[in-house]
Amino acid sequence: MKLDVVQLTKEIVAYPSESQTSNVEVTQHIAGVLDQLGFRIEEVPYTDEAGVAKLSIVGKLGTGEGGLALMSHDDVVPANPADGWHRDPYDSYEANGKLYGRGSCDMKGPLAASICAAARFKAADLTAPLYLVVTADEEVHAIGAQKVTAHSKLFAEACIGCGIICEPTSLRVVHAHKGSLAIQVTAKGRPAHTSTLKGINANLKMIPFLAEMKQFNEQVLSARRYRNEEFVPPHSEWCIGINDHNRATNISPAQSICTLNYRPMPGIDVDALIDTTRKSAEKHGLDFALKHRGEPLYTAVDAPLVRTALKLTGCRKPTTVAYGTDGMAFVEKMKQMIVLGPGDIAQAHTANEWIQTDQLRASVDLYARFIEHICV
Ligand SMILES: [Zn+2]
Structure with a gap:
């Protein structure tokens, strides 16, 4: 079956699937x-914290063991x-060799x-299976990927093989990325009219x-x-946020919330980072909550998948990136992964987001070469 990549991108961009919606x-x-x-x-369905229905899927083509997972x-x-x-933003259009629209990149x-790329193969062509993984909520601590990692039988099977996270890398081979860590520390006070001196100001605590x-x-x-x-x-830095959500300046703030985000790298003792922060919070009588922990992704530069990727892309060596992907969750079960995809991360999350259409088309050929190499 022949599919056109620009046409298919347009079709799926047309759904405004912002993470806070279904x-x-x-x-x-x-x-x-x-x-x-x-x-x-x-299907791996779930309801998010706000009660919104979410769906991730894992598809499998062919039979046998190992193979390749393409993940998005x-x-x-x-x-x-x-x-x-x-x-x-959801009515995508082409201009100057670029396809514009939210999510195009x-x-x-x-x-x-x-x-x-998958459409170029039939199950009968494959000696090892091809998996396609599509997750919800990557932009929200990779929650969809966490659910897939925890519950999907097909994903567990796919972990015997290797995976490509198809996020934009300008078609460079990325063998490692940073993880993420989110902590919330809360001070509790007592609200009162500030004229009475009866309040307890949570910010001071x-x-x-x-x-x-x-x-x-x-x-x-x-x-x-570090x-x-x-x-x-x-x-990486501690990104420290502070908020008291106080509704009037003549009320002593009843709460003070500190959000702390950090991007761990391989070799950094994350348990010690968490522990130091927890002890400091407890020492000052504050509530500590670990909100999220996403592991860094790291595949050795001489791993077979990385070597194959260098050969198929013509890249001289693999690289690392500072941003995270669903790999933060997948890495718990899948040991050989790279990030490799069309488009530049610089265009992600921007107004008038775009992707170069020739790079999009080149990536179809590239993914097909991976399938050919690993599954045929
Ligand atoms: Zn992304």
Whole structure:
């Protein structure tokens, strides 16, 4: 079956599957295409924290063991027309060799490319299976990927083989990326009219902890043990947010919430990072909550998949990136993964997001070469 990658990208961009809304419709559309291509589909549905229905799918073509998984997400970050979109973000259009639209680059274009590559093969052609993984909520701590990792039988099977996360890398071979860590620390006070001096200001309780975290941040940005030279930049920072959600300035703030985000790299002792933060919070009488922990992705530069990728792309050596992907969740079970896809991450999450159409088409050929090499 022949599919056109630009046409298919347009079709799936047309669903405004922003992460705070449901992705069920667009995922069912994709499942329908995969079904026509002969894939067996496993659904991994769930309801998110806000009560919105979400759906991830794993498709399998062919039989046998090992093989290749091509992995993408179909949620997108919000597109606010006030951010300077020239046209409807979900009515994609081509101009100057580019396809514009929310998700064209991150990552419905790359997802469409993986499907178009798969469309060139029939189950009977394959000696090892081909899997297509499409997740919800990648932009929200990779929750869809966490569910797939925990519950999908087909994904567990796919982990015997290797995987490509098709996120935009300008077709460079990425063998490692940083993880993510999210912590929330809360101080509780007592609200009262500030004229009475009867309140307890939660922000004041937070200040000693913030002073310690400022020092800790200076350490993680300078000390050798928090450094990994394989990455640019070789350090990560504590991104420290502070919010009291106070509704009037003459009420003593009843709560103070500190959000802390960090991007761990391989070789960094994440347990120690969490522990130091927890102890500091407890010392100052604050509530500590670990919100999310996503592992860094790391596949050795001499792993067979990386060597194959260098050969098929013509890249001289693999590289690393500072952003995370669904790999943060998949890495728990899948040991050989790379990130490789069309488009530049610089265009992701922007107003008037675009992807170069020639790169999109080149990636269809490239993914087909991977399938040929690993599954045929
Ligand atoms: Zn993405």
